[in-house]
Amino acid sequence: MYRYIGNKKKLLPYIMASTQEMIGKTGTVVDLMAGTGLVAAEYRKMGYAVIASDMMTYSKWHLITQIMMDREPTFDKLKISSCYDNKYLSVLDYLNNLEPIEGYFFREFSPAGTPANGVASRKYFSAENACKIDAIRQKINDWIASDSLSEKEEAVLKHSLIMAVNTVANISGTYGYYLSELKRNALDSISLLPVQFSAGNIQNNRVIQGFAEDIAKDITADLCYMDPPYIKRQYAANYHILETIARGDYPVAQGKSGLRDWWDQHSKFCTKTKGLQSFEKVVSEMNCRNFIISYSEDGLFPLETLVELLKKYGEVDVEFIDYSRFRSNQSKLPLKLNEYMIKLRKAD
Ligand SMILES: C[S@@+](CC[C@H](N)C(=O)[O-])C[C@H]1O[C@@H](n2cnc3c(N)ncnc32)[C@H](O)[C@@H]1O
Incomplete structure (x- = not known):
């Protein structure tokens, strides 16, 4: 049981579909603010090589367990x-x-x-x-x-x-x-x-603990999934x-x-004063062409502001989450229409 703020359990099908659309079924993906490790674990299941990171120590242990191990120690x-x-x-x-x-x-x-x-x-x-x-x-x-x-x-x-x-x-x-x-x-x-534990390739997987803004420059990948906090609540507290x-x-x-x-x-992502600089540092410094960023209309920064910032780096596309697309008739998941993913394909 993990009621982690902003966990992406419900969004997994959308994130995976968008990832496949952008880079196909193989390659290296980064789950940069990986929290519980749900997304990173799903990427691993799909067969991608996975780099996962977060600033929190508990997240590091979840990530090592889920993407670096295929059997019990x-x-x-x-x-x-x-x-x-x-x-x-x-x-x-x-x-x-x-x-x-x-x-x-x-x-x-x-x-x-x-x-x-x-x-x-x-x-x-x-x-x-x-x-x-x-x-x-x-x-x-x-x-x-x-x-x-x-x-x-x-x-x-x-x-x-x-x-x-x-x-x-x-x-x-x-x-x-x-x-x-x-x-x-x-x-x-x-x-x-x-x-x-689940079987599957772990050879090329890596876990990093650190601030996204600091570690971005050391990462090379085909796609980066970014799931930053979007309100002022700090995870560490x-x-x-x-x-x-x-x-x-x-x-x-x-x-x-x-x-x-x-x-x-x-986290600077939880502040109006420093959040945008953090987004920009990650996107500009990481050796990666494709980004998927989860965010919400209730977030600190309006969609237009984020899109304007990201457009400096390449082609931007926004996908609003339509839960009905992956929703079974029996699904009891609440409909939330205010979440979206920004996809950025950086120019050469
Ligand atoms: C919305 S949650 C991610 C949830 C995750 N996708 C999941 O499904 O569990 C945001 C995460 O960003 C992390 N975080 C916040 N600011 C960060 C920063 N500057 N660098 C790295 N991680 C950060 C938090 O610790 C938190 O785990």
Whole structure:
């Protein structure tokens, strides 16, 4: 369960159709602001070589898991007694059955905790789940410190922990604030589930963590899919708890909501003053001819402004999303008509 702001689950057929129309069925594509990794994973499934990036650490773990791996990791360096023939399942079982710890998550994010800054206890997780999260985090950190995990193994475990945390979080969508009473899902016991890995080529795939504006110049691809934030809400603030799990650290939890200091992951795309420069830097500096940019009529910048900017670089075409095109009669998806994709074919 991942109610990630702006995830493109519903738009996948449109993005794939437009990509095929622009570059055919092969080549290298970049999912530049990849978030949950849904689009990158679909590109991989379609047979493209995929480069995926985002500024958030949690996104890096999702991306490595989804586009750099075609089978479960072997956990060769880890010394635990295996209860299954399969070491990966044994590792998950081991983590799921750790002795709970009253640690950082218990103190800062559960109703039974006493936050260090003296505010009222926060209710992001039940006390039981917070203690289980503390135990799993500590164990993963110990394994990293003793050099017992490869990067892919760390990715899979943190990806799974984040997915599990999402199912028991006591929130309405984002981690900006918690709900006043623990909801039913928050009372379920947290459990890490195995990832279903899919076969397929991973040889030429790559994951990069960084600001799109900074990394664009180092990327060469046939097509870049860009899905920037289109409103002022900052992802780093809204998903601070996932970032803390991804980093495995213990930041000061500030204010009533317990936000970590997130300024280092502040996005210029969420600002009227710097957003356009960021678009332009990416488009002008990346060694790539074709761009598909998802945006919304509710966004910070009007369509005309974006089109005017992009026209400096080549031929621009806008496709408004018509959900009925890919909609089955049974579909319960709401009709939203304000989303569009800008396609840019840069001039030589
Ligand atoms: C609309 S979401 C992408 C959702 C994604 N397509 C999906 O389906 O999950 C926007 C993403 O852009 C990332 N982001 C925002 N500003 C960024 C920047 N300057 N550089 C890199 N990533 C950025 C955010 O962390 C967020 O994951």
